[in-house]
Amino acid sequence: MARFRFRQPSIVPGFGLTFGFTVFYLSLIVLIPIAGLFIKTFELDWASFQRIVTGPRFLAALRLSFGASLLAALFNVVVGVLIAWVLVRYRFFARKLLDAIIDLPFALPTAVAGIALTSLYVPSGWIGQLFSPYGITIAYTPVGIWIALVFIGLPFVVRTVQPVLEDFNREVEEAAATLGAPRRTTILRVVAPPLIPAVLTGFSLAFARAVGEYGSVIFIAGNIPRQTEILPLLIVFRLEEREYAAAAAIAAVMLSVSFLILLTINLIQVWSDRRFGNG
Amino acid sequence: MLFNRRTLVLTAALAAAAPFSASMPAFAQDTLNNVSYDPTRELYREYSEHFNKVWQAKTGRTVVVSNSHGGSGAQVRAVVEGLPADVVTFPLEGDILGIEAAGLIQPGWQSEFPAESSPYTSTIVFLVRAGNPKGIKDWNDLIKDGVEVITPNPKTSGGARYNYLAAWAYELERSGGDAQKAQDFVAELYRHVPVLDTGARGSTNTFVQNKVGDVLLAWENEALLSLKEFGAGEYEIIVPSLSVLAEVKVAVVDKNVDAKGTREIATAFLNELYTPEAQKIFARNFYRPLHPDQVDPAELANFKDVKLITVGEVFGGWAKAQPEHFGEGGIFDQIYSKD
Amino acid sequence: MADVSFDANIAAPAVQSSTDESAPVRIALIALTVFVLALFLVVPLVSIFVQALAMGIGPALSTFRDPEAISAILLTLLVAAIAVPCNLLFGIAAAWAIAKYRFPGRAFLVTLIDLPFSVSPVVAGLVYVLLLGPFTPIGAWLLEDYGVRIIFAVPGVVLATIFVTFPFIARELIPLMQDQGTGDEEAALSLGASGWQTFRHVTLPNVKWALLYGVLLCNARAMGEFGAVAVISGKLRGETVTMPLQIELYYQEFRALAQVSAFSMAAVLAGLALVTLAIKTWLEWRYADQLAATRAGH
Numbered sequence: 027m028a029r030f031r032f033r034q035p036s037i038v039p040g041f042g043l044t045f046g047f048t049v050f051y052l053s054l055i056v057l058i059p060i061a062g063l064f065i066k067t068f069e070l071d072w073a074s075f076q077r078i079v080t081g082p083r084f085l086a087a088l089r090l091s092f093g094a095s096l097l098a099a100l101f102n103v104v105v106g107v108l109i110a111w112v113l114v115r116y117r118f119f120a121r122k123l124l125d126a127i128i129d130l131p132f133a134l135p136t137a138v139a140g141i142a143l144t145s146l147y148v149p150s151g152w153i154g155q156l157f158s159p160y161g162i163t164i165a166y167t168p169v170g171i172w173i174a175l176v177f178i179g180l181p182f183v184v185r186t187v188q189p190v191l192e193d194f195n196r197e198v199e200e201a202a203a204t205l206g207a208p209r210r211t212t213i214l215r216v217v218a219p220p221l222i223p224a225v226l227t228g229f230s231l232a233f234a235r236a237v238g239e240y241g242s243v244i245f246i247a248g249n250i251p252r253q254t255e256i257l258p259l260l261i262v263f264r265l266e267e268r269e270y271a272a273a274a275a276i277a278a279v280m281l282s283v284s285f286l287i288l289l290t291i292n293l294i295q296v297w298s299d300r301r302f303g304n305g
Numbered sequence: 306m307l308f309n310r311r312t313l314v315l316t317a318a319l320a321a322a323a324p325f326s327a328s329m330p331a332f333a334q335d336t337l338n339n340v341s342y343d344p345t346r347e348l349y350r351e352y353s354e355h356f357n358k359v360w361q362a363k364t365g366r367t368v369v370v371s372n373s374h375g376g377s378g379a380q381v382r383a384v385v386e387g388l389p390a391d392v393v394t395f396p397l398e399g400d401i402l403g404i405e406a407a408g409l410i411q412p413g414w415q416s417e418f419p420a421e422s423s424p425y426t427s428t429i430v431f432l433v434r435a436g437n438p439k440g441i442k443d444w445n446d447l448i449k450d451g452v453e454v455i456t457p458n459p460k461t462s463g464g465a466r467y468n469y470l471a472a473w474a475y476e477l478e479r480s481g482g483d484a485q486k487a488q489d490f491v492a493e494l495y496r497h498v499p500v501l502d503t504g505a506r507g508s509t510n511t512f513v514q515n516k517v518g519d520v521l522l523a524w525e526n527e528a529l530l531s532l533k534e535f536g537a538g539e540y541e542i543i544v545p546s547l548s549v550l551a552e553v554k555v556a557v558v559d560k561n562v563d564a565k566g567t568r569e570i571a572t573a574f575l576n577e578l579y580t581p582e583a584q585k586i587f588a589r590n591f592y593r594p595l596h597p598d599q600v601d602p603a604e605l606a607n608f609k610d611v612k613l614i615t616v617g618e619v620f621g622g623w624a625k626a627q628p629e630h631f632g633e634g635g636i637f638d639q640i641y642s643k644d
Numbered sequence: 645m646a647d648v649s650f651d652a653n654i655a656a657p658a659v660q661s662s663t664d665e666s667a668p669v670r671i672a673l674i675a676l677t678v679f680v681l682a683l684f685l686v687v688p689l690v691s692i693f694v695q696a697l698a699m700g701i702g703p704a705l706s707t708f709r710d711p712e713a714i715s716a717i718l719l720t721l722l723v724a725a726i727a728v729p730c731n732l733l734f735g736i737a738a739a740w741a742i743a744k745y746r747f748p749g750r751a752f753l754v755t756l757i758d759l760p761f762s763v764s765p766v767v768a769g770l771v772y773v774l775l776l777g778p779f780t781p782i783g784a785w786l787l788e789d790y791g792v793r794i795i796f797a798v799p800g801v802v803l804a805t806i807f808v809t810f811p812f813i814a815r816e817l818i819p820l821m822q823d824q825g826t827g828d829e830e831a832a833l834s835l836g837a838s839g840w841q842t843f844r845h846v847t848l849p850n851v852k853w854a855l856l857y858g859v860l861l862c863n864a865r866a867m868g869e870f871g872a873v874a875v876i877s878g879k880l881r882g883e884t885v886t887m888p889l890q891i892e893l894y895y896q897e898f899r900a901l902a903q904v905s906a907f908s909m910a911a912v913l914a915g916l917a918l919v920t921l922a923i924k925t926w927l928e929w930r931y932a933d934q935l936a937a938t939r940a941g942h
Contacts, residue, residue: 034745034746034747036744036745036746036826037830037833037834038744038745038826038829038830038833038839038842039833039839039842040740040744040839040843041741041744041745043737044736044737044738044740044741045741045745047733047734047737048734048737048738048741048742048753051734051737052734052738052753052756052757055803055806055807055810056756056759056760056807056810057756058775059771059772059774059775059807060759060763060771062771062774062775063767063770063771063774066774082642083638083641083642105676105677105680108673108676108677108680109677109680109681111673112673112674112676112677113677115664116670116673116674118674120678122925122929124677124678124681125925126918126921126922126924126925127681127685127686127689127918127921128681128685129861129864129917129921130685130689130914130917130918130921131685132861132864132865132868132917133861133864133865133867133868133913133914133916133917133920133921134689134868134910134913134914134917135868135869135870135887135888135891135910135913136765136868136869136870136871136888137870137871137888137891137892137895138692138868138870138888138891138910138913138914139688141895141906141910142688142689142691142692142910143688144515145514145515145691145695146687146688146691148515148516148517149516149517150515150516150517151515152687152691153683153687165515165517166499166500166517173684176684177684177685177688180684180685186819189819189820193823209665224819227819230758231758231761231815234758234761234762235761235762237762237764238762238763238764238765238766238767239764239765240764240765240766240871241765241870241871241874244503245507248499248500248501249458249500249501249502249503250498250499250500250501250641251638251641251642252641252642254500257764258764258766258767259503261764261766261767261770262379262461262503262766263460263461264633265379265382265766265770266376266378266379266381266382266460266461267378267460267632267633268382268385268403269633270774272633273770274770274774277764277767277770280764280767281759281762281763281767284762284763285755285759285762288755288758288759288762289751289752289755292751292752292754292755292758293751295751296750296751338880343896346893346896346897346898347897347898347899369882371880371881371882371883372881373878373879373880373881374879374893374896375879383796383878383879386773386777386778386779386795386796387777387778387779387783387793387795387796388796388878388880389793389796389878504896506896506898507896509898510895510896514903527898530898531898534898534899534900
């Protein structure tokens with residue numbers, strides 16, 4: 027593959043090979059199949075496409091999927107940063123163990139996670155029975171969906187923030203403290219800014235993963251139309267009716283929204299890279 | 306160089322995969338893929354063993370039957386998309402009509418096997434918790450205040466469609482043929498449903514394992530199996546005044562068996578379903594046999610007398626009922642688009 | 645809170661550095677972390693093991709004598725053994741291209757690499773069915789001319805797994821390599837090392853921990869993928885059923901023993917996850933000095 031003109035000059039070799047292979051493999055595994063999905067969408071005429079994406083059930087599912095994912099990702103940002111902080115900064119009993127199980131949601135099959143969470147949160151389950159005396163049901167409500175999404179998204183924020191915190195130069199904090207800054211100011215002004223790109227990455231990954239999640243959610247969601255019906259389930263319905271174009275249309279809308287969110291966040295990162303000079 | 310190495314890896318991988326995907330063939334062995342629906346797991350496990358013996362006695366060859374189970378909607382889709390099924394065994398004629406429409410099964414398959422290709426039947430009953438605390442006797446008790454009903458989603462589950470149609474037929478008869486009343490009744494019924502699982506087995510698990518809901522609308526065989534597995538002290542079966550006859554349909558997937566040369570064994574597999582031994586297996590697994598006279602009378606005692614309507618009589622057949630009630634924008638969708 | 649910590653700092657300079665929180669805050673934060681992790685991770689994990697052992701150890705172990713279970717385990721190992729090296733190679737190439745050079749569209753490329761994270765697993769399976777199913781031009785050509793079946797066969801399961809685990813290794817490497825810049829490589833090159841030597845002896849040691857971590861995660865996810873594989877596998881028992889699918893099959897079966905089997909196999913996958921995580925932790929501990937040295941350089 028010829029050397030690309032559009033990159034900035036560098037003496038490090040191998041750009042053609044690695045860039046070429048990256049684009050080739052990316053196209054083969056991801057881009058061509060996804061392009062096929064969009065092409066399938068074009069089999070619909072505009073009126074049917076419009077009918078699909080403006081139907082009350084579609085809109086309700088869209089709100090639920092993106093809303094619950096957003097809330098889960100925000101929660102994960104808060105507890106994720108907290109967990110990363112505690113794991114990096116403090117030494118306590120069973121720290122290594124806790125550190126190790128963070129990745130569990132990555133490794134556990136989603137269907138197993140869904141089954142396990144559902145059996146815990148139904149009114150007769152270990153956790154559900156703590157709430158049912160107060161008339162609070164968790165499984166088969168949007169809260170249950172949120173719990174499943176928190177579960178699958180938790181590692182993303184922790185694992186993106188952790189390495190940055192570990193690399194963080196504590197002398198800077200000490201300098202701030204020496205200069206008389208209260209701890210809160212030090213954290214807000216000195217520690218937080220370099221964490222922002224990592225937090226954003228973690229947020230966007232957790233969010234994007236949650237929007238598309240099926241296996242773990244389907245068991246704990248009630249799947250009642252317009253109340254607890256998630257977007258991927260609508261795709262499954264259309265698939266089973268063998269309405270491939272309609273299924274592809276819903277998938278394409280989901281994908282486009284997720285892609286725009288991811289792209290925005292990655293652009294913010296490139297910008298902050300430039301702004302704070304990194305690499 | 307990197308490319309070469311990658312090709313090497315891929316080649317090695319495919320070479321490793323090849324013998325695997327051929328399912329480790331022993332000599333003189335046949336394979337058969339039976340694509341079926343959710344609740345028949347136990348049934349076809351037993352029947353496949355039986356068929357293997359029959360086939361071995363007849364031809365001296367062993368047969369490995371791969372049974373694939375799932376929500377009937379997903380299973381039909383998989384066959385249409387190219388899952389190499391030799392035979393299909395589905396709970397609705399509509400399922401097989403979908404495969405026929407895709408050109409995989411020749412029209413007229415209904416007359417290829419006896420009794421319109423329906424070797425066994427089932428129906429829909431209620432499963433309630435021990436002592437029937439909510440006093441459920443019939444369909445109209447399901448819409449009483451505070452009753453929670455568990456049924457799967459008719460969009461993805463064949464059994465759920467029978468549940469829905471049985472409820473509809475009940476109210477239709479009670480109101481003297483008023484379709485609007487029937488629709489209102491069904492709509493009210495679904496307001497009592499807290500969770501719509503995607504398959505019949507999922508709903509049974511929700512009711513039995515997770516202890517959600519007061520009444521499960523279930524396949525008769527699922528209900529009887531629940532009693533057997535979890536003890537009669539935990540649950541009771543309630544037979545409503547009217548229910549629906551579920552005619553299970555079987556067919557050979559013509560295009561696949563012709564391509565694979567498995568027509569003989571596929572036909573034998575389905576023909577064997579009509580023998581007395583197979584009918585006994587059905588009764589043992591709580592399906593209503595086609596020939597009750599060939600079955601141990603003690604096992605028939607499980608099947609209570611109930612007035613059974615057919616989808617053909619009341620709804621004009623599956624080809625009409627499916628789009629009208631369960632298609633996109635159909636009556637089931639309308640029920641949920643009203644506030 | 646801030647003032648308290650400042651005072652505490654003065655009161656107990658030997659124990660409390662200026663960059664630590666006060667003891668009550670620290671304990672509260674640790675307690676909160678432990679609580680959240682226990683609630684969201686430990687309890688579900690424990691419940692799996694409890695259900696696996698509901699009938700004692702014997703029935704749980706009997707799962708692994710079922711030929712279907714054995715075939716599912718073998719298939720899962722095979723799929724991971726193909727998917728992980730493919731994505732490893734890609735991850736290194738992509739990280740090199742993206743981290744070591746500046747070119748327009750970098751953010752766009754990174755986003756594309758992230759894309760499989762955001763694609764619903766159901767859709768991931770669907771795109772391959774639409775592209776390679778036996779009734780598509782490519783699928784029909786492969787099947788009729790070469791007898792190769794992709795969808796509802798092992799190659800499809802492998803493809804779907806590669807898709808869903810696609811970003812893991814690249815995602816681990818890109819930020820680290822970006823952070824490390826090109827200084828070391830430039831030094832090596834100016835001293836006369838070849839490109840390959842530079843990669844082998846300079847870059848690789850710098851990123852080996854991230855690489856290993858990426859491989860472990862990629863492997864765990866490859867073994868655990870459910871949604872995409874479910875769409876593409878056709879669930880032919882003993883042929884195209886992976887461990888997660890077999891778990892679901894067991895779970896849906898109506899024998900009490902099958903329930904135990906479902907959770908036993910789930911426990912194996914969960915145990916596998918714990919073992920890989922333990923290996924990672926042990927390596928980090930064992931090679932802590934090296935690790936620190938790698939980081940200190942930057």
